[in-house]
Amino acid sequence: MTTFSSGEYNQYSQQPMLTEPRTSIMAILSLVLGLLGLCVPGFGLLGLLFGIVALILIGSSNGTLAGRGLSAAGIVLGLLFSVVWGALIVGGLSFASLFSQSIVAPTTKTLQAIEARDWTTARSSLQPSTAEKVTDADFEAFREAYRRELGAFKSTPAGLWEFFLQTSEMGKTMSRFQKNPNNLIPIPVTFEKGKAVVAMQVDPQPQPTSGGGALELPIANLQIMFEDGTVVTLYDPENRPLPPADPAAAPASPAAESGAKQEPAPAPKF
Secondary structure (H helix, E strand, C coil), X not given: CCCCCHHHHHHHHHCCCCCCCEECHHHHHHHHHHHHCCCCCCHHHHHHHHHHHHHHHHHCCCCCEECHHXXXXXXXXXXXXXXXXXXXXXXXXXXXXXXXXXXXXXXXHHHHHHHCCCHHHHHHCECHHHHHHCCHHHHHHHHHHHHHHHCCXXXXXXXXXXXXXXXXXXXXXXXXXXXXXXXXXXXXXXXXXXXXXEEEEECCCCEXXXXXXXXXXXXXXXXXXXXCCCEEECCCCCCCCCCCCCCCCCCCCHHHHHCCCCCCCCCCCC
């Protein structure tokens, strides 16, 4: 028969019972949120924070908590996807700002000047080769043509999101520009009686503004397409309005009026 002394009994009874460590809930949440960070912006940052907290709790648990690997994976995934989403957001904001300043702003400035009959300001938005050809009569005819159908010019999209919304509303009209050259940019525009698409034909080589700020695409021409497909062009060499008569101009010679070709005078004979 085996007997135990009181000292041996107390030694066994004082040893703590060994238990299997349980996985930290914070570590599991860190991994789950880190994975969701691929699809939902902001979740990656939560996964990063939860992973850091899980590591702190595991380290101070005296072996009762496990999940260091899950926490580390959540931290890595959360950090990675947070950086990706941050880059996408910054890039999107930069593109929206560039789109607004380089494309929408010049179109708005030109249409506002045409609406106010400020031909000097309107001409300053055009590229030099076009500005030399467009006359005040061209601006006036363009203004009267769109006002006859749509009324006064009101506004252009205030931002990239509004641009996409108005583009989806005018999908049929916008789709007509798909086969046009790449330097023709359609912009949905609001007028007094409705909406239309203003096609901005641009010079592919952007030039800085006079103030040295953002790049503005010089406007080579403007077109307005109505919902029925009718197109009004600012500068159309084949269909231009006649310039007003100049009373101070000298009368043309009969030969010039008849279109006859004037022969040069014969050289004197010596």
